[in-house]
Amino acid sequence: MRSLSHPGSLVALAILALVVGGFATLVLAGGEKPALLAIGPYLVRVLIFSTVQAALSSLLSLVFGAALALALARRRFPGRNLVVSALGLTMVMPTIVAVFAVLAVYGRSGWLAAGLHGIGIPVEISIFGYPGILIAHVFLNAPFVARIMLDALNTVPAEQWRLAQTLGFSPAQILRHLDWPALRGEVPGLAGLVFLVCFKSFAIVLALGGGPARATLEVAIYEALKIDLDFGRAAWLAFIQTALCLALTLALNWAIARPPAAQTVRALAVRPDRTDRGLLAWDSLVLVLGLLFLAPPFLSVLAGLAHVAAVLDADFARAFATSIVIAALAALMACLMALALGGAARRFRLAARMPRLAALYDALPNTLLAVPPFALTAGLFLAIRPFVDPATAGYILLPLINGLGALPFAYRFIGPRIMIAGERYGRLSASLGLRGLDRLKIMDWPILARPLGAAFALAMALSFGDFGVVALFGGTELQTLPYLLYERLGAYRLEEASSIGLLIVLVSFVLALLSGRLSHAAD
Amino acid sequence: MLLIDRCRLTWPDFRAEYTLAVETGALCAVVGPSGGGKTTLLHMIAGFEQPESGALTLDGRSLLPLPPARRPVAIVFQDHNLFPHLTAAQNVALGLRPSLRLTDAERTAVAEALDAVELDGLEARKPGEMSGGQRQRVALARALVSHRPLILLDEPFSSLDPGLRRGMIGLVDALRRRRRITVVMTIHTPEDVMEVADQMAFVADGSVIASGPPGRVLRQYDDPRIGAFCGTG
Numbered sequence: 001m002r003s004l005s006h007p008g009s010l011v012a013l014a015i016l017a018l019v020v021g022g023f024a025t026l027v028l029a030g031g032e033k034p035a036l037l038a039i040g041p042y043l044v045r046v047l048i049f050s051t052v053q054a055a056l057s058s059l060l061s062l063v064f065g066a067a068l069a070l071a072l073a074r075r076r077f078p079g080r081n082l083v084v085s086a087l088g089l090t091m092v093m094p095t096i097v098a099v100f101a102v103l104a105v106y107g108r109s110g111w112l113a114a115g116l117h118g119i120g121i122p123v124e125i126s127i128f129g130y131p132g133i134l135i136a137h138v139f140l141n142a143p144f145v146a147r148i149m150l151d152a153l154n155t156v157p158a159e160q161w162r163l164a165q166t167l168g169f170s171p172a173q174i175l176r177h178l179d180w181p182a183l184r185g186e187v188p189g190l191a192g193l194v195f196l197v198c199f200k201s202f203a204i205v206l207a208l209g210g211g212p213a214r215a216t217l218e219v220a221i222y223e224a225l226k227i228d229l230d231f232g233r234a235a236w237l238a239f240i241q242t243a244l245c246l247a248l249t250l251a252l253n254w255a256i257a258r259p260p261a262a263q264t265v266r267a268l269a270v271r272p273d274r275t276d277r278g279l280l281a282w283d284s285l286v287l288v289l290g291l292l293f294l295a296p297p298f299l300s301v302l303a304g305l306a307h308v309a310a311v312l313d314a315d316f317a318r319a320f321a322t323s324i325v326i327a328a329l330a331a332l333m334a335c336l337m338a339l340a341l342g343g344a345a346r347r348f349r350l351a352a353r354m355p356r357l358a359a360l361y362d363a364l365p366n367t368l369l370a371v372p373p374f375a376l377t378a379g380l381f382l383a384i385r386p387f388v389d390p391a392t393a394g395y396i397l398l399p400l401i402n403g404l405g406a407l408p409f410a411y412r413f414i415g416p417r418i419m420i421a422g423e424r425y426g427r428l429s430a431s432l433g434l435r436g437l438d439r440l441k442i443m444d445w446p447i448l449a450r451p452l453g454a455a456f457a458l459a460m461a462l463s464f465g466d467f468g469v470v471a472l473f474g475g476t477e478l479q480t481l482p483y484l485l486y487e488r489l490g491a492y493r494l495e496e497a498s499s500i501g502l503l504i505v506l507v508s509f510v511l512a513l514l515s516g517r518l519s520h521a522a523d
Numbered sequence: 524m525l526l527i528d529r530c531r532l533t534w535p536d537f538r539a540e541y542t543l544a545v546e547t548g549a550l551c552a553v554v555g556p557s558g559g560g561k562t563t564l565l566h567m568i569a570g571f572e573q574p575e576s577g578a579l580t581l582d583g584r585s586l587l588p589l590p591p592a593r594r595p596v597a598i599v600f601q602d603h604n605l606f607p608h609l610t611a612a613q614n615v616a617l618g619l620r621p622s623l624r625l626t627d628a629e630r631t632a633v634a635e636a637l638d639a640v641e642l643d644g645l646e647a648r649k650p651g652e653m654s655g656g657q658r659q660r661v662a663l664a665r666a667l668v669s670h671r672p673l674i675l676l677d678e679p680f681s682s683l684d685p686g687l688r689r690g691m692i693g694l695v696d697a698l699r700r701r702r703r704i705t706v707v708m709t710i711h712t713p714e715d716v717m718e719v720a721d722q723m724a725f726v727a728d729g730s731v732i733a734s735g736p737p738g739r740v741l742r743q744y745d746d747p748r749i750g751a752f753c754g755t756g
Contacts (some may be wrong), residue, residue: 092637157602157603158602158603159601159602159603159604160603160606162566162569162571162591162598162600163598163600163604163617165570165571165591166569166570166591166594166596166597166598167592167617167618167621168590168591168592168621169592169621170621170622172624173621175734177606177608177617177621178606181606181607181608270571272591272592285556301608523643
């Protein structure tokens with residue numbers, strides 16, 4: 001009988017127990033009413049809004065991202081590498097900072113309104129509702145889409161570019177035979193991921209939705225918990241969101257499960273469509289539009305540099321320290337959980353030859369993307385409330401929930417590398433009798449050290465800028481930097497908000513850059 | 524005749540200067556150590572690399588002003604010769620018409636080319652459904668269908684097992700004799716060179732250090748690099 005005991009199994013069980021226990025507590029706290037019928041019309045409205053805004057955001061992000069990726073793949077210009085690096089960084093741009101940036105540029109008294117007023121066009125701009133939500137979602141997601149698609153375009157083997165040259169492909173034929181096949185594999189996964197992110201969007205919809213009429217399920221859960229204290233409604237909404245997102249996540253796993261892209265063996269060949277004049281004009285237009293859309297929000301955050309001195313007070317120091325501690329704890333938890341789950345997956349796949357069980361461990365981190373953090377947090381809070389005061393509960397739950405939220409991303413760095421270490425050196429280590437710490441030190445650590453660093457830095461970046469669960473616990477006793485930014489925005493202290501946003505972005509970007517450096521050096 | 528006269532290429536870390544003559548209809552085996560410049564030589568003939576100086580002509584016509592698509596040259600690489608989303612027949616048809624809108628005569632030509640490489644019946648298969656040898660045959664069929672007088676084969680069979688490799692080299696030899704095509708092919712094993720090549724060009728350190736009938740090059744030259752290639756150095 002093969003043993004199923006492994007620390008990773010305990011971690012998996014603990015995660016499942018937390019999720020099930022959290023939801024069960026919420027349901028029990030909701031009292032007697034099976035409230036689904038009572039919230040029917042409201043639920044339908046929320047579902048329609050969530051779906052429509054997510055679909056529109058995904059479509060716009062994909063189209064804009066693909067156009068940007070193709071333009072960047074075809075063109076070389078000074079600063080291109082900087083642009084490409086910046087594209088990847090929007091992945092860790094905290095949503096609350098994006099909210100500020102969109103308001104600063106497109107808001108009623110933003111740069112656009114001021115500019116139009118300056119040239120004699122006094123237009124009343126209101127971006128609350130669909131415009132603001134779509135702008136913010138596209139601002140955050142289109143660069144990410146462009147970056148992933150650019151990477152995909154770069155996997156076209158050099159030999160095929162040379163064939164295209166030899167065969168005299170036109171730009172349209174290059175798009176058909178080289179670019180599209182490279183992009184096609186990314187589209188389902190990217191579309192699903194962006195849809196999922198936008199479907200679950202919280203801070204952006206809360207701040208830019210313009211009122212309760214426009215709420216995603218995540219915002220509806222927050223309102224049920226924080227404003228109406230209706231735990232039963234929150235539980236129903238959470239179940240529905242979990243079911244929908246789980247289905248989408250499973251579909252996403254299926255869409256992403258494809259053979260790895262062919263790697264080119266030499267430096268990239270010259271793209272023959274680079275000299276086409278029509279494409280040059282089109283690419284220039286795309287790049288200029290991209291710059292006009294993406295640069296101002298970035299610059300609005302940078303403008304906060306002028307007021308940094310004004311925000312460096314005791315409140316800021318406390319919030320900064322709190323954010324760092326919570327982010328570090330969340331990252332540590334995410335990495336430890338990823339290590340344990342990856343170790344279990346390796347053991348079941350390689351030693352026990354139980355690939356289906358191993359696949360379950362691999363899938364567990366991604367399924368957490370489907371779990372609504374507010375409902376889970378509220379359930380866990382209700383469960384531990386008899387034992388700890390609310391402020392302490394925040395300090396316990398924030399790292400835990402942020403750690404669970406970062407786990408899917410940490411696992412992507414760590415899981416595959418653990419498997420590689422086992423595949424390459426597992427038999428050799430077994431034959432040499434390496435076990436326990438020796439095995440970890442000699443076999444795993446050299447392969448895992450950098451991915452672990454990359455995972456830790458990224459998980460910390462994601463947690464540091466997170467404005468999610470802290471919206472439930474935030475107050476005078478527990479303040480993180482994103483919460484402080486939200487407070488300043490609410491009080492229309494925009495200059496201070498810009499400075500806080502800048503500092504959040506700087507820390508997140510530095511951590512993300514560190515993560516990128518470490519992950520690129522992993523091989 | 525293919526004539527390469529002091530074609531010079533320079534990179535920060537590598538310099539090459541090639542001089543070589545290959546008779547029309549001959550099979551010239553390009554051999555030499557890794558990193559010596561064999562692929563660069565083929566890429567220069569195909570037009571992927573442009574020499575700073577020198578002359579490159581085929582039957583008296585200079586190839587240097589021509590972009591790769593206009594050169595009378597077809598090329599087969601070691602990997603990634605086929606587009607994975609197209610069938611074998613479509614991949615071959617690209618050699619005739621990149622738009623894939625074929626006339627009846629062109630469809631017949633595609634079928635004949637596949638027949639010539641012994642792949643009739645596999646027209647509808649995609650590369651993922653074919654073996655490595657079959658994929659290289661499709662690439663060879665595409666090179667044949669374009670009726671270009673010079674075919675460059677850049678280590679096309681080195682990933683195949685020895686039996687299959689010899690079979691493919693034999694096929695290339697038979698086809699070029701039947702169609703009187705000039706072939707320049709990188710080959711790794713001296714036995715293969717001796718078996719099929721009319722001529723051998725030994726490339727090392729960015730230049731053709733010896734050229735002529737394979738037996739003469741392999742036996743007569745007293746260069747340690749050739750000795751190392753033959754296993755006698």
